[in-house]
Amino acid sequence: MKKTSSIFYWMTIPAFILFFVFHTLPALQGIFYSFTDYIGFGDYGFVGFRNFINLLNDGRAFDAYIFTFKFAIVSTIIVNILSLLIALGLNAKIKFKDTFRAIYFVPYMLSILVVGYIFNHIFTFIVPEIGRNLGIDILSKNILGNMDLAWVGVVILAVWNSSGFNTLLYLSGLQTVPDELYEVAKIDGAGKWDQFKHITFPLIAPFFTINIVISMRGFLMVFDHIMALTQGGPGRATESITLLIYNGGFMGGEFAYQTANAVVFLIVVLSISLFQIKVLQKREVDY
Amino acid sequence: MKSLSSIMTVVLVLVMLVGLSAAGFAQEVELEFFQNKREAVETFDKLIEKFEEENPNIDIEQNHVPEAETVLKSRLAKNNIPDIMGLGGNFTYGQIADAGILKNFDQASYLSNTQTAYQEMLQDLHEGSTNYGVPYTANANTVLYNKDKFEELGLDIPQTWDEFIETAETIQENDGTPFYLTFKDAWTIMVPWNFLAANLHGENFIEERTENETTFKSRYEEVSEKLYKLLDYGQDDVFGFGYDQGNQAFANGESFMYIQGVWAINPILESNPDLNLGAFAMPVVNDAEENMLVSGVDTVLTMNKNTDHPEAAEKFIQFLLEEENAQFYIDEQMTFSAVENVFQEDPTVVDLKTYFESGKIAPFPDHYYPSGMQVPNLIQGFLHEGDVEEFLNTLDSEWNKVQSR
Numbered sequence: 001m002k003k004t005s006s007i008f009y010w011m012t013i014p015a016f017i018l019f020f021v022f023h024t025l026p027a028l029q030g031i032f033y034s035f036t037d038y039i040g041f042g043d044y045g046f047v048g049f050r051n052f053i054n055l056l057n058d059g060r061a062f063d064a065y066i067f068t069f070k071f072a073i074v075s076t077i078i079v080n081i082l083s084l085l086i087a088l089g090l091n092a093k094i095k096f097k098d099t100f101r102a103i104y105f106v107p108y109m110l111s112i113l114v115v116g117y118i119f120n121h122i123f124t125f126i127v128p129e130i131g132r133n134l135g136i137d138i139l140s141k142n143i144l145g146n147m148d149l150a151w152v153g154v155v156i157l158a159v160w161n162s163s164g165f166n167t168l169l170y171l172s173g174l175q176t177v178p179d180e181l182y183e184v185a186k187i188d189g190a191g192k193w194d195q196f197k198h199i200t201f202p203l204i205a206p207f208f209t210i211n212i213v214i215s216m217r218g219f220l221m222v223f224d225h226i227m228a229l230t231q232g233g234p235g236r237a238t239e240s241i242t243l244l245i246y247n248g249g250f251m252g253g254e255f256a257y258q259t260a261n262a263v264v265f266l267i268v269v270l271s272i273s274l275f276q277i278k279v280l281q282k283r284e285v286d287y
Numbered sequence: 288m289k290s291l292s293s294i295m296t297v298v299l300v301l302v303m304l305v306g307l308s309a310a311g312f313a314q315e316v317e318l319e320f321f322q323n324k325r326e327a328v329e330t331f332d333k334l335i336e337k338f339e340e341e342n343p344n345i346d347i348e349q350n351h352v353p354e355a356e357t358v359l360k361s362r363l364a365k366n367n368i369p370d371i372m373g374l375g376g377n378f379t380y381g382q383i384a385d386a387g388i389l390k391n392f393d394q395a396s397y398l399s400n401t402q403t404a405y406q407e408m409l410q411d412l413h414e415g416s417t418n419y420g421v422p423y424t425a426n427a428n429t430v431l432y433n434k435d436k437f438e439e440l441g442l443d444i445p446q447t448w449d450e451f452i453e454t455a456e457t458i459q460e461n462d463g464t465p466f467y468l469t470f471k472d473a474w475t476i477m478v479p480w481n482f483l484a485a486n487l488h489g490e491n492f493i494e495e496r497t498e499n500e501t502t503f504k505s506r507y508e509e510v511s512e513k514l515y516k517l518l519d520y521g522q523d524d525v526f527g528f529g530y531d532q533g534n535q536a537f538a539n540g541e542s543f544m545y546i547q548g549v550w551a552i553n554p555i556l557e558s559n560p561d562l563n564l565g566a567f568a569m570p571v572v573n574d575a576e577e578n579m580l581v582s583g584v585d586t587v588l589t590m591n592k593n594t595d596h597p598e599a600a601e602k603f604i605q606f607l608l609e610e611e612n613a614q615f616y617i618d619e620q621m622t623f624s625a626v627e628n629v630f631q632e633d634p635t636v637v638d639l640k641t642y643f644e645s646g647k648i649a650p651f652p653d654h655y656y657p658s659g660m661q662v663p664n665l666i667q668g669f670l671h672e673g674d675v676e677e678f679l680n681t682l683d684s685e686w687n688k689v690q691s692r
Contacts, residue, residue, distance in 0.1 A: 041363035041386050058688065124471075124527060142527025145471050147671045233473050234526055235668025236661075250357045252659030253382050254689070255364070 027266075034260035039253045051260035061261060063236060064244045065268075071151055071240065072219035075158045079215050080208075083163045087170035088196075101171070108164035112157070116228020119157050120144070123229075144230050147237045154238055157225050162218065166211050173207030174200070209280040213273055220269050241265050316599045317346045322373035323355035324586065326553060330619040331373075338606050345599045347371075363388070370594040371603055376405075376422065376584025377654040381412030384419040390592040392418040395601075397608050405584050405625040408650045411493075420589035421604060422625035424617060427639060428478050428581040428651075429566035431537065431545045431552065436463070442543075444567045444638060446575040448513070455520040458543050467542035468521035469533035470670060473663035477653050479517060479546045479569065480666060481581045483510040485649035486571035493655040496686065503682040511675045513571070517546075518670060526671070538562055550585075552621050552635060567638045580642035583651040585622050659689040 034051055038044035055061055090101055107115070123144050131139025143149040181199050190198070201208075223242040226232060232239035232247065239247075241261070249258030322331060328351050335347045350369065352358045356379045362368065368388055374380050383389065392398050398406070398421055405422035413419065432444075440461055445451040455465035469475045488506045495501040518525060522542060530551075537545040538559035545551070546569065556562060568580040588607060590600045606612060613626040623631045623643065630640070642648060656662045665685065669678035 039382065039386075040360050041366075041383075041388070043386075054688075054691070060685075124529075124532065128524070128527070141524040142471065145524060145526030145528075147668070230471075231473070233471070233664055233667055234671055236664050237668075239664075247661060248659055250360055252657070252661065252689075253360075253379075254659045 030259050031263055033256050034263045036256045038256040038259075040250065040255035044256070047256075051257045052264070054257065055261055055264060060236065060239075061241075061244060064239050064241050067151065067238060068220055068222065068240045071155060071158075071222060072216055075155050075162075075219045076212060076215045078155070078159050079163050079166055080211055082159065083166035083211070084170050086163065086167045087174055088200075090167070090171060091174040101168075104167050105164040107161050110161070112161055112224035113228050115161060116157060116225060119153070120229055123153055145234055147234050150230050150234060150238050154222070154225050154229055157229060158219060158222065161225075162215065166215060169207055169211050169214075170204065173204035177203045205280075205283060209277065212280060213276050216276065217269060217273055220272070315344055315346050316596045317348060318370040318594075318596060318600055318603065319348050319350055320371045320373070320603070321350045321355070321359065321369035322586070323351070323359075323375055324373070325351060325353070326550065327373075327586075327616075327620055330616055333619075334607060334612055334616065337612070338603060341606075342599075342602065345602070347603060359383070368591040368593070370596065371588070371590045371600050373423065373586045373588055374420070376409050376412065376420075376587045377651070378412065378656070378658045380409070380420070380587060384413035388592060389419040390590050390597075392421055392589075395421070397421065397605050400608060400627050401625045402627060404646065404648060408584055409587055411650070412654065420587035421608065422584045422586075423588045423607065423613070424585040424620070425582050425623040425625050426549055426585035427623065427636075427642075428481055428546075428548050428569070429636070429639065430569045431547055431555070431564055431566050433537070433540060433543055434563040434565050436540065436543050444565075445570050446578075447570050447573045449573055451570050452516070452520075455544075459520065464522045464542040465520040466517065466522075466544050466546060467528075467533050467536045468517070468525040468546075469528050469530050470521075470525050470667060471527055472529040473667040475530050475533070475547070476514075476666050476670070477663055478548060480510070480514055481651050481653055482546075482569040482571055483513050484652040485581045486577075486579055487513075488652060493652070497690075502679075503686070504676075504679040507679055507682065508675060511669065511678060514666070515670065515673060515675070526667075534558065549621055549623075549636060564635060565638060566636045568642060579647045579649040580639060581651055582623065582642075582648045583654060584625065657686070657689045660685045 033044075035046055035048060036044045037047050037050075086104060090097055090104075094100075124142050128140050128142060131137075131141075138146075138149070144153045177200060181203075182195060185195050185199055221242055222240050223246070226238055226240055226243050230238045232243050242265075245258045245262050245265070248254045248261075252258075320331070320335070322328075328349065331349050335349060338347060339345065356375070359369075359372075359374075360379070360383075363383065363386065374383070395418075398418055401422050405425060406418060409420055409422055410416045410418065437443075440457060440463075442454055442457065445454045458465040484507070487510050492501065492506055496503070522528075522536075528536070530547075533545065533547070534551055534554045535558055536542065538555045540562070545555075549566065552564070552566070555564065568578060570578050572578055588604045590597070590604065594600050607616070608626055610626060610629055613624050613629045616622075617624045617629065617631050618633075621631070621633060621636070630643075653662060660682075662682070665678070665681060669675075669681075672678075
């Protein structure tokens with residue numbers, strides 16, 4: 001048997017130790033605390049599954065799950081449609097292509113908190129001004145102060161911010177599609193829509209999968225957007241799971257209880273991601 | 288020449304060694320002073336400078352971060368506790384005191400120079416009646432009003448709830464905005480709420496609620512209804528604007544009154560130094576003699592009981608409590624002092640002085656609600672929906688839920 005070069009161990013083991021100490025260990029610690037009544041400091045005792053049972057009866061956590069899923073699904077759909085369209089446009093032979101690419105990517109590089117305050121200003125002053133001038137009643141007030149509409153404001157910020165990144169992924173996908181296929185299709189008399197449906201889309205399917213999984217996971221974790229725009233308000237209309245964990249755990253002195261919530265949330269996000277990968281990979285093709 | 292340079296080198300090395308050991312002998316004590324008020328950073332810096340002049344071997348490092356309470360809690364989780372702390376006298380302080388990491392001040396001579404009312408407010412926040420901190424300053428909820436605009440309409444400070452509503456109606460009849468409400472920021476709702484609750488929720492509400500002898504439903508109906516009534520007198524879109532915008536708008540004279548704590552006075556005057564403003568206690572009941580001002584401990588000074596330098600830390604706390612320094616602090620910060628014989632004389636808040644003198648002071652009710660309930664957001668939701676009964680039921684069920692965890 002050929003001896004494996006020790007250099008490979010030198011490449012993996014340091015990273016493994018770092019990952020274990022700073023990621024795996026805290027996660028395990030969190031799971032441990034979810035079975036206690038720890039408030040974040042001081043003494044604590046074990047309470048078994050009490051935190052998890054209380055969680056089942058917590059209407060507030062339930063509402064937070066509903067909001068988080070509503071937000072994540074809507075944002076994922078809009079972001080993916082939008083960035084696929086932008087990517088198709090940028091992949092065509094147009095002028096100023098690189099400039100456009102750079103401009104679309106800029107929002108992704110900005111800190112959400114900073115952008116959030118700008119959007120806050122837009123929703124507070126600029127949108128109502130436009131709404132009043134156009135005589136649209138619903139827009140003439142700050143939508144972030146409206147229980148039924150505040151989540152739309154969060155979606156707008158999220159979509160604007162993250163479309164650039166997904167566009168980039170789709171672009172790199174589009175560049176893997178060989179030009180010959182389109183030429184052949186043209187000879188066969190396929191129209192633009194048929195080309196997209198039968199060549200482009202199936203061939204970039206792996207990128208579609210990864211885009212859906214990444215954006216869904218990211219949006220389920222939504223935090224900064226809400227912190228900057230509404231802090232979960234009005235009432236609890238825009239309270240996401242992560243915000244609830246933060247508010248209850250750190251501000252509310254329910255460290256152990258919200259850690260239990262986090263453990264449940266981890267399992268939920270993990271299962272959704274695995275499910276998506278499984279379903280979406282089935283329909284990927286290989287020419 | 289060569290020998291000269293080598294001698295120089297030796298001399299230099301010697302000088303450096305002596306310098307180093309001298310610095311070592313001076314034994315500078317370094318202490319961290321963690322405090323939660325952004326607007327007080329400069330004032331504390333000035334006081335620290337003065338203190339360090341008097342005590343050259345103590346170095347006080349002020350540390351202020353945004354969301355100070357959250358940061359402090361996560362530091363406690365890591366057992367990384369600041370030496371000296373200036374905290375708000377609220378539910379979080381009680382939790383920290385209960386965790387058993389703060390010094391016991393019962394025997395401290397300087398504690399008796401502070402007002403007992405505020406000491407008791409702090410004791411009520413945690414178990415037992417030990418003093419885990421020294422009250423330093425007090426703040427108050429107020430109704431700020433634009434004196435010039437009041438004069439234009441010939442209005443006086445209202446003394447009863449009925450007069451209060453009448454005043455608001457007169458303003459509306461003259462096409463003015465009575466209140467600028469900033470209910471996009473849920474916490475700002477707590478200012479009028481605390482006035483209403485403190486005056487209306489009756490004796491020992493918190494104790495009895497904790498013992499399950501009473502409910503929000505039986506004690507808070509009037510509180511909720513009166514709060515809801517205020518919405519009639521706000522500007523357009525009361526849920527669209529937050530605290531910063533409210534300060535700006537009131538400074539620009541967009542409303543006659545602005546329900547905020549005294550801490551808003553400085554930011555408002557910063558954006559409009561010419562504003563002629565005053566402050567009065569919101570009249571909640573119809574017997575003017577009964578009305579109480581809501582005032583709580585703004586800053587409580589305390590220290591880590593296991594600090595490496597207890598004498599130095601205590602020295603700093605004692606220094607801050609000296610009458611001269613306490614006066615300096617409240618003059619700069621427009622707050623009230625918990626130190627005896629130190630009074631706020633600023634004309635803006637002169638109408639509040641009678642409450643302090645006669646002791647008609649009630650603590651902030653919300654400092655005793657478990658913070659896990661997030662009462663501000665519950666109230667914000669109620670003001671959107673307007674269903675008093677459902678709201679009171681929610682308060683009770685959330686209280687029970689949080690207590691049972």
